[in-house]
Amino acid sequence: MKETWRLIDMRIEDAPTQMAIDEAIAMARLKENTPNTVRLYRWNPSAVSIGYFQGIEKEVNLPACEKYGVDVIRRITGGGAVYHDYNGEITYSIVAPEADPKMPADILESYEWICGAIVNGLAELGVDAEFKPVNDIVAGGKKISGNAQTRRHGVVLQHGTVLVDSDIRRMFQVLRVSDAKISDKLIKSVEDRVTNLRRYLGRKVGFDEARAALIKGFEDTFSVALEPGELSDAEMRLVKRLHEKYSSREWVFQR
């Protein structure tokens, strides 16, 4: 019989709540009182998340976010800025101990293993995607998913974005991309760097269809059955506490 992991399925929450849930599951998992967990979720309102080390003013067009009602949040994970479009993006997260027999000890290998689940999920939809180290997944040479991992006290948390039908124009209205960042890439504009399922496949892909494909990708790649579950009371208490951190100016504007 297949090992079972918990699935927290397509919760729609605001940015501080989503980031609080990811961290809360990782903290609870540390105490071994929660199962390995995969989450799929959407952000409402749409939000920009920036990497732990990024300078907010440098990466985010704050007046544009204000104008379009887009939230801004800092993640606990490194990496780059992501536009989480409520109408066009699915975020996933996975929490499992470093010591899990399936989890590669090497961080880069674990990126590849987890991103493999996304690649396989995308293949279900007919997308020929590949993992591009360190933390990207590309389709037709363009980024369709970005991923970020942290390891704390023996627990791995990785989250990432899957662009379903993200508004790429809006993405680059709310994100600032420095000239230096694309200086080593032979592209005309930042918009040429990214794609989404609708652009790649030339047809609309609904959230239900994308969700089902991603679930199959996780189950096949991890050799597990995902069983829908809810957050425990202990996790909910942590979410409440962490929500305060993630909504605070001290956290979001620390760099």
Add this chain to the structure above:
Amino acid sequence: MKRAEYKVPGGKLLAAELGVEEGRLVGVKITGDFFMHPETAINDLEKALCDILVEDLENNVNRFFQVNSVTLFGVDAGDFVKVVRLALES
């Protein structure tokens, strides 16, 4: 305040912001889309680079990564030296 950005070829973006007072680095702030495990080590690195003589930069960066157990992706120790130097030249 001096500032510079450095895109590691095939890697991540680093930026440094700093001041210089009497030949010493002050207020060093490093940002970017790199990965550092554990993440909180960035604060220790910034502290380790404050109030040091400009010419001791490379030694201090190297010592920091020798003494502390820090894993980097998308950048390496030398890239931190490079971006700080670029900021100094700005």
